Amino acid sequence: MRSLLMLSLLVLGITAHAQETGYQVGDVVTDFNLKNIDNKNISLSSYPDAKGYIVIFGCNTCPVSRGYENRMVALQQQFGTKGYPVIMINPNDPEAQQGEAFEDMQQHYKKSSLNFPYLEDPGQVVTRRFGALRTPHVFVLQKNNKDVKVAYIGAIDNDPDNDNGSRINYVQNAVNALMAGKQPEPPFTKAVGCGVKSKRSS
């Protein structure tokens, strides 16, 4: 009886952990419906012809995220018309971080060269579901029949300071692999970035 209790506690623990950490590579993605800076909502299903998606958690205030914006724009130019559009979601709680409100996103978009949707995530619901922890944090998704699955999680490349002579373009390589019918290698990378801002849980 006691071992049964322990087992159920263990299972509960694992479930809770899985929810906390968000999607892993291979997981099926639930569609979202979030407001874009033009006040129109965007979902994965807004792109009926998409073969996949490049979902980037990025924001207004993080210098690392901003430093990558030109490379995000290049990804949209390279892959947007090939069926892998870039969609950026702001994961920060505007009450926890100044400069991240919807109006600030609109302002930022106007001043930037961003060429893809930039969505707000009220209550950080989608952010938590994905398990986005920092900006920028990328999830490359692949559509198979009806399912959308996570194919790659991590960094855009290994060159945050734009000075690495031997740059590896992880996201570019991942999407190219998917287009060639292969799985991304590596499917997961880590990178230093700005922590997602949430209200202190103390």
Place this chain on the structure above:
Amino acid sequence: MLLKLGLYTALLNTLLLHAMAQQVSLVTVDELEHRFTAGGDTTYIVNFWATWCSPCVDELPQFEKFGVTHKDEPVKILLVSVDARSKLRTNVIPFMQKVQLHNEVLLLNETNQQEYIDRISPEWSGSLPATLFVNKGKQLRRFQEKEFTYDQLVTIYRSLK
């Protein structure tokens, strides 16, 4: 005469503090691990931060206060910046001149994030701020990817003693 001496001492202190505040050594993960081992029973609180990370900058005073209130205890705070090495002269040192940190400041001398993030802790996603608590003598190692208040630092330090 006394007044003059006092003035000189004050001036000297300011200059010394200024000079101390400017020192930033480079450190690799291996060198950090060597320090933890050499420190024996000392608890190391290693805060990973960057000048571009505003919550990190906001959190630094908590570590400064902790350093002052625990200066007679076997605990050592290391503020390890993960700013790019190319930003040492342009960003890190000017920042330190502005805020005058008393804890030891180091700059992480590593470039391969795929390697060093996991070596510091497999629990680290790479998000900043993040803090590592190590006591080699007691074989304790804890990592947290979050912002700390002074009280939280005291609580976790006491739990490691």
